[in-house]
Amino acid sequence: MxxxxxxxxxxxxxxxxxxxxxxxxATLVAPTAYARIAKxxxxxxxxxxxxxxxxxxxxxxxxxxxxxxxxxxxxxxxxxxxxxxxxxxxxxxxxxxxxxxxxxxxxxxxxxxxxxxxxxxxxxxxxxxxxxxxxxxxxxxxxxxxxxxxxxxxxxxxxxxxxxxxxxxNYRYGPIRTQIKELLMSGAIGDVLSVDFHWLLDTVHGADYFRRWHSRKEISGGLMVHKATHHFDLVNWWLSAMPVRVDATGKREFYTPGMARRLGLSGYHERCRTCTEKAACSFYLDLAANPSLKALYLENEHYDGYFRDQCVWRPEIDIEDTMNVIVGYDSGATLSYSLNACNAWEGYSVAFNGTRGRLEHSLIERSFVTGTAPPPDDVKNASIRLYSLREGSREIEPRLGDGSGHAGGDSVMLADLFGEHQLDPTLRAADERAGAASCLIGIAANRCFTTGKPVLIDELVTGLRRPDLAPMPTRADRVPMPPRPTAS
Structure with a gap:
């Protein structure tokens, strides 16, 4: 094939x-590349x-x-x-x-x-x-x-x-996220028992999901699918595990007509361009002021009637802005995840709890409106800290990328996609099995929002096989006895 x-x-x-x-x-370096591209x-x-x-x-x-x-x-x-x-x-x-x-x-x-x-x-x-x-x-x-x-x-x-x-x-390809995968593969914290993962969108980038087609769940699947699929895939890949059970709650409380009134506006409007309160609304987006948005959307909206600058306070928005999810994995690990689209800063924090210690990683990103020129470096601050049981902790120098999008992941992924194929022990390339495992968590979460009941992944589809995943420490591995606690 x-x-x-x-x-x-x-x-x-x-x-x-x-x-x-x-x-x-150590930096994981792929072996010498080999080309198979004749034309x-x-x-x-x-x-x-x-x-x-x-x-x-x-x-x-x-x-x-x-x-x-x-x-x-x-x-x-x-x-x-x-x-x-x-x-x-x-x-x-x-x-x-x-x-x-x-x-x-x-x-x-x-x-x-x-x-x-x-x-x-x-x-x-x-x-x-x-x-x-x-x-x-x-x-x-x-x-x-x-x-x-x-x-x-x-x-x-x-x-x-x-x-x-x-x-x-592309998140898999960010050098710092690959570094996390390598640390977990190495057994630095043993086999992973649980993960705490919290993703924050600020009111610049986060609000933009509520202006576009993404604000309709029938088109985007909501943030649980469109956005969180990135995050669920990261955890699936980091753990080399498949999701089994999902429980979730979600709500929309910020991007509402009521919040518009609480902010001093009279209410919602159709779009920013024709809004009579644009001077009073700090969420106003001027499509004409940005050459990219103007050429791509404003000048072409007469063809299909799509408005790129819809009001973020519209009542017909049906996606959530605040979500919490619990996922159980076939490895025995559990994930506690949250996504908030109306926060004071942009980025995430994740912690892995294992049989030998704990690995913490956080990253603060520079925010921008989708479709405009991204900042030259989208990472403001990043950290990694490794805790060993009863042996203290130490900082690990984060491996940052080249400044391309998604913490340097875009350029690495594009080279993998369009360039010469290289061996990759972390197996970052994802296929439809990984795509399904990720989006099905969000699909299950959406069902939980409606029913209030947990969802089993194997109730959603049949024939989902395990994707190719790198080996990880398992529950069968021996665990060294930690040192005796020192007197306080």
């Missing part, structure tokens, strides 16, 4: 790969919104020798034409453009090797399945799907076509 992940299936020689990691001094791969992108820009820029920039964008498909012809202009500006051949209704025509006439799906989340499964059935490899943005039914369709299509779907979990 020649698929996007074919080289990931090779047997990895991991001996010696983790030496020194427990001390926090540039042909790519087609479905969905021309801002999510596709990262892939466009990679194909026209750092990876132009191995990649060729031959087509773009979108329901908005203005946005598709904008991609053509961006290609010309980058010195690349403009891709052909197609309406979303001509997807099959695009495949037939441009013969892409790989289809990259960057539509709103609820439409992912349709194009993933159609591309697989047409014999194409598929790369999809997260979340892979938004419902259990869509997840089942993708799993079934991958199986009947004997192909894998690449899910672009």
């Amino acid at each position: 020649e698929g996007v992940l074919e080289d990931r299936q090779l047997e990895l020689n991991r001996r010696g790969a983790l030496k020194g990691i427990a001390a926090g001094t 540039p791969k042909r790519y087609a992108i479905v969905g021309a919104g801002h999510r596709s820009r990262m892939y466009q820029d990679a194909i026209w920039g750092a990876h132009k020798a191995t990649s060729h964008l031959v087509a773009v498909c979108d329901k908005n012809p203005g946005r598709a034409a904008y991609v053509q202009r961006r290609a010309a500006d980058a010195g690349a051949a403009p891709p052909r453009t197609f309406l979303h209704t001509d997807f099959d025509k695009m495949l037939a006439e441009t013969s892409p090797d790989v289809v990259i799906v960057t539509t709103p989340c609820a439409h992912h499964s349709e194009y993933i399945v159609r591309a697989l059935d047409a014999g194409r490899d598929v790369v999809t943005e997260k979340a892979m799907t938004t419902t259990a039914e869509e997840t089942q369709q993708v799993l079934d299509a991958a199986r009947r076509n004997n192909r894998h779907v690449r899910v672009t979990f």
Whole structure:
């Protein structure tokens, strides 16, 4: 099978790969890369919104020798034409453009090797399945799907076509997050018993989810699916474990008409551009003031009626802004997770409790409005601390990235996706099995919000197999006796 992940299936020689990691001094370096690219791969992108820009820029920039964008498909012809202009500006051949209704025509006439799906989340499964059935490899943005039914369709299509779907979990590739994985693999805290993970979105980035299509659960799956799929995947990958049981509660209390009135406004409005209280609202977004947002959305909204600057206080918003989740894993570990979209700072803290100690990691990010130019370095502050049972603690120097998005993960992931394949003992490349394991936690959480009852993952889909995951310490390993406590 020649698929996007074919080289990931090779047997990895991991001996010696983790030496020194427990001390926090080693850097996992992949063996010498080997190329299998005889000619540039042909790519087609479905969905021309801002999510596709990262892939466009990679194909026209750092990876132009191995990649060729031959087509773009979108329901908005203005946005598709904008991609053509961006290609010309980058010195690349403009891709052909197609309406979303001509997807099959695009495949037939441009013969892409790989289809990259960057539509709103609820439409992912349709194009993933159609591309697989047409014999194409598929790369999809997260979340892979938004419902259990869509997840089942993708799993079934991958199986009947004997192909894998690449899910672009760029958080795995952030050097500091890979460093956490290496520490856990090394046995620095033994086998993991529990995880405490708290993600905070501030009222710049967090509010932006409530302006866009993301504010409708039928399109995004809510923040439990669209956003938290990143975080659930990190935990699944960090633990090398599969989720079994989910319990959750969620609510929307900040982004409401009532909060607008508490902030001194008369209430909600349709959008920022026509708002009569824009001068009084610090959540006002001026699309015309940002060249990127203006070219991509404002100048093209007459094609499909999509407003990128919808009011964050609208009553029809049906996603939560405050969520808490408990997940049980097949390894025996448990996760306690929270996501808050109206916080005072942006970032996260995570702690792993193990049989030999505790590993803490926190990161504060620089916030920005999606679709605008991100800051040159999105990490403000990062820390790692390792605690050993009865032996004190020590700081470990965080391994920071190159300043590209998602704590340096974007450039590493794009090199893995479009460049030469390299051996990776941490197995960061994710396929449809990992994509399903992640989004199903969010899908289960959404069901918990409605029913008030816990959900078993195997009640949602059938045939979900365990993805390729790196070996970890287990409950069968011997645990050294900790030192006797010293007198206080």
